[in-house]
Amino acid sequence: MAKLEDIAKLAEVSPTTVSRVINNYGSLSEKTKNKVFTAMKELNYQPNSLARSLKGKSSKIIGVIFPGVSNPFFGQMVETIENQLFDRGYKIILCNAGKNKEKERAYLRMLIANQVDGIIAGSHNLEIEEYQQVGLPIISFDRYLSENIPIVSSDNFQGGKIAAEVLLASGSKNIQMISGANQPNSPTNRRLVGFKEVIEDNNLKFGLTEIKYNASPNIKGMKIKEVLSNNSVDGIFCTDDLTSLLVFQQAHQLGLRIPEDIRLIGYDGTSFIQEFHPELATIEQPINDIVTLMIDLLLQRIKDPDCNLQQNYVLPVKAIAGETSRRISE
Amino acid sequence: MAKLEDIAKLAEVSPTTVSRVINNYGSLSEKTKNKVFTAMKELNYQPNSLARSLKGKSSKIIGVIFPGVSNPFFGQMVETIENQLFDRGYKIILCNAGKNKEKERAYLRMLIANQVDGIIAGSHNLEIEEYQQVGLPIISFDRYLSENIPIVSSDNFQGGKIAAEVLLASGSKNIQMISGANQPNSPTNRRLVGFKEVIEDNNLKFGLTEIKYNASPNIKGMKIKEVLSNNSVDGIFCTDDLTSLLVFQQAHQLGLRIPEDIRLIGYDGTSFIQEFHPELATIEQPINDIVTLMIDLLLQRIKDPDCNLQQNYVLPVKAIAGETSRRISE
Numbered sequence A, B: 001m002a003k004l005e006d007i008a009k010l011a012e013v014s015p016t017t018v019s020r021v022i023n024n025y026g027s028l029s030e031k032t033k034n035k036v037f038t039a040m041k042e043l044n045y046q047p048n049s050l051a052r053s054l055k056g057k058s059s060k061i062i063g064v065i066f067p068g069v070s071n072p073f074f075g076q077m078v079e080t081i082e083n084q085l086f087d088r089g090y091k092i093i094l095c096n097a098g099k100n101k102e103k104e105r106a107y108l109r110m111l112i113a114n115q116v117d118g119i120i121a122g123s124h125n126l127e128i129e130e131y132q133q134v135g136l137p138i139i140s141f142d143r144y145l146s147e148n149i150p151i152v153s154s155d156n157f158q159g160g161k162i163a164a165e166v167l168l169a170s171g172s173k174n175i176q177m178i179s180g181a182n183q184p185n186s187p188t189n190r191r192l193v194g195f196k197e198v199i200e201d202n203n204l205k206f207g208l209t210e211i212k213y214n215a216s217p218n219i220k221g222m223k224i225k226e227v228l229s230n231n232s233v234d235g236i237f238c239t240d241d242l243t244s245l246l247v248f249q250q251a252h253q254l255g256l257r258i259p260e261d262i263r264l265i266g267y268d269g270t271s272f273i274q275e276f277h278p279e280l281a282t283i284e285q286p287i288n289d290i291v292t293l294m295i296d297l298l299l300q301r302i303k304d305p306d307c308n309l310q311q312n313y314v315l316p317v318k319a320i321a322g323e324t325s326r327r328i329s330e
Helices: A004-011 A015-023 A030-042 A049-055 A072-087 A101-115 A128-132 A156-169 A189-201 A217-230 A241-253 A271-276 A287-303 B004-011 B015-023 B030-042 B049-055 B072-087 B101-115 B128-132 B156-169 B189-201 B217-230 B241-253 B271-276 B287-303
Strands: A061-066 A091-096 A118-121 A138-141 A151-154 A175-179 A206-210 A235-238 A263-268 A281-284 A312-315 A318-320 B061-066 B091-096 B118-121 B138-141 B151-154 B175-179 B206-210 B235-238 B263-265 B282-284 B312-315 B318-320
Touching: A004 A015, A004 A030, A015 A030, A061 A072, A061 A101, A072 A091, A072 A241, A072 A271, A072 A287, A072 B072, A072 B091, A091 A101, A091 B072, A101 A128, A118 A287, A138 A287, A151 A156, A151 A287, A156 A189, A156 A235, A156 A263, A156 A281, A156 A318, A175 A189, A175 A217, A189 A206, A206 A217, A217 A241, A217 B271, A235 A241, A241 A263, A241 B271, A271 A281, A271 B217, A271 B241, A287 A312, B004 B015, B004 B030, B015 B030, B061 B072, B061 B101, B072 B091, B072 B241, B072 B271, B072 B287, B091 B101, B101 B128, B118 B287, B138 B287, B151 B156, B151 B287, B156 B189, B156 B235, B156 B263, B156 B282, B156 B318, B175 B189, B175 B217, B189 B206, B206 B217, B217 B241, B235 B241, B241 B263, B271 B282, B287 B312
Parallel strands: A061 A091, A061 A118, A118 A138, A138 A151, A151 A312, A175 A206, A175 A235, A235 A263, A263 A281, B061 B091, B061 B118, B118 B138, B138 B151, B151 B312, B175 B206, B175 B235, B235 B263
Antiparallel strands: A091 B091, A281 A318, B282 B318
């Protein structure tokens, strides 16, 4: 069966253009459209034509791609997305991409081919090119996907700075940062930059331990144990709260006291963490505002595919105090 | 605009029958079909006819209705449903019904009207009649919806029994059970029955505190504080792990030690709880098996709407040991 790429080759246009023609999306000349339609006919390519005619310009369905809703952060984000989109007349098709490249690719193709008005993406296992070829309105959460795809993030730089300030204020001097493995162009790298700036301004150094985001909690726990055992660490910044919970556990097992021996601050500040672990200091991402903004931008793009949007939208974060970062008087 | 009920009245059939005709689902006589079609024509009712013709017999989309994926239990269940359905060629439209009757009703109508092959439901705010009228294959998780809708549950009775046995073995004598408000016909009531049986067989009594499932953690925390303050409780069974986490918190705040002063066991045993709170004893529901069975049954019903299924399918549970239910030697 003919693929998008085959049509593109025959029509001498990019796959993005083919996708845009199929989805009737964006400004396209009649000449280009005709080239693509001719190629489609020649190759007997049927992009679910009934779906197209049904859809007209709108299926009122949005594709939502995140690593997985069993993680409380993505669970809260997807729940918020679904709630807010419902209020605006849209439903969601959910894809938990996990670590599965093939699955993410299959969803992208399906979403391109026939069913959704747009995509909110908070995951990418794939090469950036594949997102560039989608030819549908996409808004990204906190990940660089392509030049044309706006990214909504919380203020990662400021978040990193605040985390460092909290640890310094708590009296920590031998500081460790535990983060996911860093990806080039990812806005989350800014947490490291902000953190580093404050630590170095105070003429201190810090250690950096990278642990893959999708490592299992047991594997993460082992690495954390190493960090806690091999150093005289007295302050730790984790770039997510679940890792912070693991640090809490491992410290307890090693007989280290928090905050007496080690101060600890996490990142994300979901409702779950604030309600069930109020002892954990953290940096709260404004999930509601992030979602509202992503949806506003996406609906703008759906209404007008050529509307001008910024590349980056950054929302403020705030520190949530907790027992784990309390200063111990000497 | 004409509604399903109007067609039903004019055609002198039940709304379920109208829905079945629209969805081409189940055994229906030509006579009945004609009555419904005539009424639809007379009232100018258009159930998204392009969607119908597109769909033929299959949209390869399943509607999934749960209270909300920000709860780790439902998050894991929905993630598992989506993963397993994806492997079988289906996508999901997700509805987080929350406490919102109107939203659940709107989704049900939308799902009935045009888009899905079937529904997996783990929530009901609605009157049972509304589910009876759906006229599409439905499988329910742990909730009674209607005579014709199969329920998949874990063994709630056995779970309640085991929880009681664990607390007794830990040396508890003054026992409290904290559960959600009980709904008639709900399989989860069997936890109470099993728990009660074991406690009474041992010639003991126990207190029962009901806290609404959808109360906020702060409100739940307050009620738990009352339970802990007003009684000389030395063993607590919570019918979900998040409540168990709140008991842990409140006990800590009141200076009560777990397990020294109070033993504690929860329910659900999600990966999240087992990985991030291994100290919590719990009863594990086999989420993977539950999902596999729900999907098998649903796909059977989709293939053959009149296939004979049982009303109840019950899968075994198991106790997960944890520090919170350790016996303290005297």
